Amino acid sequence: MGRGLSDLQQSILRLALARTQRPPNMVETSLGMIDKNACRPHVAPRDVFVSFYGCAKPTNIETAAVSRAFRRLIARGLLVARHRFENSRYRRKYPSGYDLTEHGLQEAERLSVKSCQPVRNS
Numbered sequence: 001m002g003r004g005l006s007d008l009q010q011s012i013l014r015l016a017l018a019r020t021q022r023p024p025n026m027v028e029t030s031l032g033m034i035d036k037n038a039c040r041p042h043v044a045p046r047d048v049f050v051s052f053y054g055c056a057k058p059t060n061i062e063t064a065a066v067s068r069a070f071r072r073l074i075a076r077g078l079l080v081a082r083h084r085f086e087n088s089r090y091r092r093k094y095p096s097g098y099d100l101t102e103h104g105l106q107e108a109e110r111l112s113v114k115s116c117q118p119v120r121n122s
Contacts, residue, residue, distance in 0.1 A: 008069045010111050011052045013078065016042040016100045017108035041082040041097020045070070070098060078104030 005013070025036040045066050049058045058066070073079040081095035100108060 005107075005111075006069065008048075008052060008065060009073055012043055012048055012069055012073060012098075013100070013104060013108040013111055015047060015051055016079070016098070017105070017112060019043060019047075020100060020105065041095075042099045043079075044097035073104070074098075077101055078107055 019040075019042045024038075026033050027036055045063075046056070048066050048069075049055055049062065052066075053062050055062075070079065074081065078101060079098040080101055082097050082099050083095050
């Protein structure tokens with residue numbers, strides 16, 4: 001893993017971090033009070049298309065780039081896939097989104113702190 005994260009991968013981690021810091025959205029259900037935000041994945045490909053590329057309908061190249069970025073973040077142990085249907089035949093192929101791991105949360109926080117630091121001119 002000698003190489004750093006791409007701009008797209010960094011953007012995905014920052015977006016996921018922002019989603020983990022959402023305030024609770026409590027709703028009453030037949031099972032009691034639940035946090036709707038806890039039921040949602042931290043980041044989904046459609047969120048990345050809008051935030052990184054600025055479009056809701058991505059091209060094939062953008063879709064492939066986002067797919068590769070998610071795969072590489074999973075391989076690094078920074079994200080895990082979240083599946084809407086646990087016992088579905090579509091489970092492996094079509095995740096509903098992705099969640100940060102503990103390591104991913106630390107890396108996203110490091111990136112956020114790094115991006116907030118002022119640039120020093122020599």
